Amino acid sequence: MIELIEVNKTFNGRTVLKNLSVSIQTGETFVVIGMSGTGKTVTLKNISGLMDPDSGQVIIDGMKMNNSSGSIRKKLREKMGVVFQSGALLNWLTVGENVALPLVERRVLTGEEISRQVEEKLKLLHLYEAMDRMPSEISGGMKKRVCLARVLVRNPEIILYDEPTSGLDPVMSTVINELIRRMQREFGVTSVVVTHDMESAYFLADRIAVLHNGEIIQCDTPEGIRNSVNPTVQQFIRGEIKGPIDVD
């Protein structure tokens, strides 16, 4: 279970997260939506321990992540994977080597076993043909899928997705969304998905949290969000220019 308790984060005097509290159940797919700059990625970074909140707590499976020692942080990260918005691939390694990296560095499996697992994940994400290509030779969408393959190869219990379908064509978006759902159904993976894509949000979510000005203004099932009476939520999900959200 992931718990954020009264998390606050400020950058240069600008409050990005304001007393954010939420509990994400094990095996749940929790989607965070909201305008750009409302603190969605910051929330993910706080959960992954890449950033510590100014105040408040981030608890993962009963262990405190924020301001924890290196060994606790490492232990918690062992069960966690992050799909970065940019893909975050190492540009001097091939696609295959990027996916194999966490296994190679862990030095537990044999070379043969690593190759088998890498091939399996690349096939799963329709990337097998690109195995020997460099990151600079593949598209942005492919980079994102390679990043997902690199996460899946570690079999994490928690996966954090930062805009997993942005920049993907509709067919690949569906492939990724199906895969996220499959990870939950078959392996009980807990997923936190940050997205702007409402179609994906409705398809994936057990619950959706709407983040606005660093606060969760509504957290509900997809149905509950669809039928929300909150004008800010309605404006966002319908993509309307006029409403309480100041687009200027």
Next chain:
Amino acid sequence: MKKWIEEQLAIAGRYFISTLEFSGFTVILLLKTLYYTKNFIQKRHEIARQMFNAGVRTFPVLSIVALFTGMVLSLQLGIEMKYYGQEKYLGQAVIATLTREMGPFTAAIILIASVGAAMAAEVGTMKVSEEIDALEIMSISPVKFLVMPRVIALALVMPIATVYINFMGVLGAAVVANSHVNVSFDVFYFYTLQGMHFKAVYVGLLKSFVFGLCISSISCAHGLKADNGAIGVGHATRDSVVASFITVLIVGYYITEIFFRHGL
């Protein structure tokens, strides 16, 4: 006026504290790097790749700079020594200058400008494009994976580059000594050997090894602290070059002070 003075003092104080913090970060980074040298064998291919980048690719530049450094040194010293009729000692003066100071310092300058700057830019780009974050999430230490191979590679390449600069410098100096100062190759060679003191050579090599550690750890530290996209990477690169120059000068002086306080 009082407010203005307070503001300036606050700016100076903030700058001093941030510089101190960054220095501490760099020293800790270097210590962590030294700790991870236990993974030297595991990372040997990456170290070799970095040595190739740092060494082989900069050798054309090193050759030209070293050759002309020796030629200039020979010409300037030769003119002065000829005035006193002491030009036969030109080889001795050139080799002493090169092995003690010019060799390590020239190697440092070239490698700061080429390898150190590239290192800061590369690590900085990785930082702003979330690649370092990705490594941390995968429980891969960026120090072990990125910094250690680069620091060790540069520390090993620097003494080799220094020996090469010394050799090329003497070669250039010998040619100018022969053509412009009328010192024969035999005489130049004889006095070069006379002036080559073991202590000067090993202190020069030690100095270049330490320079290598300093330049690479400073460059990586600046890269790891980069933020704010391409502008941040640019600032990190510039700051790493400036900090490396200053550090090389200060460290170079203190190594000289420690080893040559009582002469050769």
